[in-house]
Amino acid sequence: MMILEKKSGVLLIAGLVFFAIAFLSNAVVPALMYKDLPEKSAEELINGNIRYQFEDLARRYPDSFQAAFGAAPEATAAREAFMNQSCADALRIGRKVYVGEGCWHCHSQFVRPVSNEELRWGPVSKTEEYQNELQRPVLFGTRRVGPDLIREGGRRSNDWHAVHFFQPTLVSDKSPMPEYPWLFDGSPDKPNKKGLALMTYIQWLGSWQESYPYYEAYEANPILRVQNQAKKGLTTR
Amino acid sequence: MAADSAIEAPRHEKLVDERLVTWYFLFALLYMFVSMLGGFLMASQLVRFTPLRGIELFSPGRWRMVHTNAIAYGFLANAFLGMLHWSVPRLTLRPVLSSRLSYFIFGAWQFIVLSTAAGLLLGEAQGLEWGETPVWIDPLAQVGLLLVLANFMGPISKMSGALYVSLWYYMAAFVWTPLVYAMGNFLPEYFLSGTSAGAVGGLFIHDLVGLFVTPLGWGAMYYFVPILLEKPMWSHGLSLVGFWGLAFFYPLTGIHHFLYTPIPMFLQYGAVISTIAVELVVTTVLVNFFMTLKGSPGVLSKNLPVRWMFTGMVFYGLTCLQCAFQTTLTFQAMIHFTDWVVGHAHMVMFGVFSVWLLGIMTYLFPKLLRRNWASPALCEWHYWLSTVGIGLMSADLITAGPFQGISWASLVPWEVSVEFSMPFWAVRLGAGVLMFAGLLAFLLNIFLTWSAGRRAPAQVPDSYNSYDASLVGSA
Numbered sequence: 001m002m003i004l005e006k007k008s009g010v011l012l013i014a015g016l017v018f019f020a021i022a023f024l025s026n027a028v029v030p031a032l033m034y035k036d037l038p039e040k041s042a043e044e045l046i047n048g049n050i051r052y053q054f055e056d057l058a059r060r061y062p063d064s065f066q067a068a069f070g071a072a073p074e075a076t077a078a079r080e081a082f083m084n085q086s087c088a089d090a091l092r093i094g095r096k097v098y099v100g101e102g103c104w105h106c107h108s109q110f111v112r113p114v115s116n117e118e119l120r121w122g123p124v125s126k127t128e129e130y131q132n133e134l135q136r137p138v139l140f141g142t143r144r145v146g147p148d149l150i151r152e153g154g155r156r157s158n159d160w161h162a163v164h165f166f167q168p169t170l171v172s173d174k175s176p177m178p179e180y181p182w183l184f185d186g187s188p189d190k191p192n193k194k195g196l197a198l199m200t201y202i203q204w205l206g207s208w209q210e211s212y213p214y215y216e217a218y219e220a221n222p223i224l225r226v227q228n229q230a231k232k233g234l235t236t237r
Numbered sequence: 238m239a240a241d242s243a244i245e246a247p248r249h250e251k252l253v254d255e256r257l258v259t260w261y262f263l264f265a266l267l268y269m270f271v272s273m274l275g276g277f278l279m280a281s282q283l284v285r286f287t288p289l290r291g292i293e294l295f296s297p298g299r300w301r302m303v304h305t306n307a308i309a310y311g312f313l314a315n316a317f318l319g320m321l322h323w324s325v326p327r328l329t330l331r332p333v334l335s336s337r338l339s340y341f342i343f344g345a346w347q348f349i350v351l352s353t354a355a356g357l358l359l360g361e362a363q364g365l366e367w368g369e370t371p372v373w374i375d376p377l378a379q380v381g382l383l384l385v386l387a388n389f390m391g392p393i394s395k396m397s398g399a400l401y402v403s404l405w406y407y408m409a410a411f412v413w414t415p416l417v418y419a420m421g422n423f424l425p426e427y428f429l430s431g432t433s434a435g436a437v438g439g440l441f442i443h444d445l446v447g448l449f450v451t452p453l454g455w456g457a458m459y460y461f462v463p464i465l466l467e468k469p470m471w472s473h474g475l476s477l478v479g480f481w482g483l484a485f486f487y488p489l490t491g492i493h494h495f496l497y498t499p500i501p502m503f504l505q506y507g508a509v510i511s512t513i514a515v516e517l518v519v520t521t522v523l524v525n526f527f528m529t530l531k532g533s534p535g536v537l538s539k540n541l542p543v544r545w546m547f548t549g550m551v552f553y554g555l556t557c558l559q560c561a562f563q564t565t566l567t568f569q570a571m572i573h574f575t576d577w578v579v580g581h582a583h584m585v586m587f588g589v590f591s592v593w594l595l596g597i598m599t600y601l602f603p604k605l606l607r608r609n610w611a612s613p614a615l616c617e618w619h620y621w622l623s624t625v626g627i628g629l630m631s632a633d634l635i636t637a638g639p640f641q642g643i644s645w646a647s648l649v650p651w652e653v654s655v656e657f658s659m660p661f662w663a664v665r666l667g668a669g670v671l672m673f674a675g676l677l678a679f680l681l682n683i684f685l686t687w688s689a690g691r692r693a694p695a696q697v698p699d700s701y702n703s704y705d706a707s708l709v710g711s712a
Contacts, residue, residue, distance in 0.1 A: 030504060
């Protein structure tokens with residue numbers, strides 16, 4: 001028993017060995033399980049849905065967009081490359097703003113398989129959704145003062161988000177969310193680079209889902225449902 | 238300790254750098270003041286009382302991170318370092334490795350805390366809960382922790398044979414804290430992503446409490462409580478069970494912060510089981526302390542530091558009981574993401590560890606300032622405002638949690654849950670104001686005691702007990 005009260009026992013067994021056991025089982029095991037799941041870069045995360053939202057930002061706020069990301073080239077291929085790169089940059093900056101402003105302390109980013117969350121937010125979160133640069137460190141979150149955001153992309157328009165970030169109570173009457181006017185140059189129709197980037201980031205959340213942007217209300221094959229109902233002699237809705 | 242009459246104990250002033258202990262405590266209280274202001278700002282925002290709205294540097298989201306980091310790295314770390322500079326030399330009867338190193342660490346740590354605050358307020362946070370310290374400060378903090386290890390292991394390494402319980406906890410904390418810090422701050426930032434980073438993040442959040450704060454806290458209790466009660470711990474066997482049980486099970490529990498995430502289920506079950514094992518271990522520790530208290534009638538009313546310490550232990554028992562509930566998957570489904578968890582966090586960080594450290598300060602400040610407390614009444618105000626405040630805040634938030642969880646599961650509009658949370662948030666704000674008032678009473682009392690000392694010659698304070706005074710040496 002003496003070893004349990006001596007320096008050697010405490011430092012080696014409790015200090016190093018017990019820590020190592022926990023580290024192996026709680027950190028190394030999941031890391032090995034997912035080692036073949038490649039981590040995607042921001043460039044690889046660009047999809048049609050988020051590009052659509054990004055183009056929308058460019059059209060709605062042309063002056064702000066140009067000030068933030070520069071003028072897009074005329075040639076189609078060059079323009080395509082420019083927009084993709086700008087969108088990836090915007091995702092990285094937007095994530096930094098999201099972390100720096102502490103958004104993740106009041107908004108979680110994962111849908112649990114319990115408590116009817118599938119009905120409220122959409123499909124339950126899967127591991128591969130988090131295997132990317134923008135989830136490093138992962139932003140699961142631990143508190144929901146406001147709604148979960150992992151299925152937020154496409155739910156609301158860029159205009160809505162702009163006004164909401166500028167002053168949440170303008171669109172959500174009794175919201176306790178703080179205001180972020182420093183993401184704008186004076187008014188909600190003039191988002192600065194950080195503002196545009198944060199909107200891009202929010203619109204990206206969930207954009208990889210097949211059910212985007214309907215999520216919880218999504219039907220993979222509504223026509224089939226109608227046909228089946230017709231066969232059973234039920235009236236269609 | 239000094240019980241062996243054959244060995245003459247070195248004089249206290251040769252062992253303990255009282256000036257350093259005092260400065261650590263004062264800086265700790267300064268950061269608690271700042272932390273509470275941050276908490277006040279965020280709590281006010283939630284009840285939509287926003288006098289500073291729209292000002293970037295006063296953004297509640299940023300101050301919320303200052304709030305948690307200032308309490309963890311500002312208050313707790315500084316107060317623990319002060320406490321260690323008092324108790325380690327007295328336990329080992331040897332001074333720390335180097336006095337210059339001590340002052341260097343002191344300065345470096347304040348630099349780390351202040352630059353963390355500056356970084357957070359400028360929007361440079363790192364996306365790790367309890368690890369928001371901007372990435373460029375992380376390596377500095379890591380070096381600082383290793384220097385702390387060297388400084389205190391200096392005297393401890395010269396000891397041989399069986400050591401006292403407090404030193405087991407301290408030594409374990411000295412090894413664990415740098416490991417935990419490195420794991421939590423570097424792995425998810427540079428090496429891992431996604432789910433496995435989440436597992437490490439959970440491990441980090443929990444290990445920060447379990448392997449840095451908890452062992453230092455319990456080490457301090459095993460040192461101060463027997464001194465203040467003037468008797469040894471009730472059972473050395475239970476002390477062994479408590480330490481080794483904690484050392485084995487505590488590190489295994491981290492993933493319980495992320496139940497129902499995509500982290501593999503078998504890892505989640507493992508975390509749940511080891512968490513419940515921790516609760517059993519904790520019970521043995523509490524039994525040991527309360528049996529030590531037994532047979533000292535009236536000590537809780539007469540001896541304020543003892544009252545602080547046992548109040549912390551009551552909260553510890555409550556918070557661990559709460560944890561055993563919330564870690565079970567059934568309960569977790571309802572209370573995760575709600576204010577229940579926020580109540581739990583406040584009860585642990587303030588109700589247990591801050592309360593213990595404030596008790597230690599209440600005991601040590603008269604010795605450090607060589608004066609009796611200028612106002613025992615203010616000491617009592619500090620105690621009652623703090624304990625009533627934290628009790629009210631925890632009860633309020635823990636009650637709010639299930640309401641929020643059930644309303645979310647019932648699929649009523651989100652706004653409904655925000656709206657009915659308002660009264661809970663208002664009570665929380667009021668409870669926070671009580672705690673803040675308690676802190677102000679304490680700061681005022683320290684100032685009055687200090688300024689009384691400036692006007693009159695130094696005195697040997699009436700000790701809260703006679704045993705300890707014997708080691709202090711005559712002034």
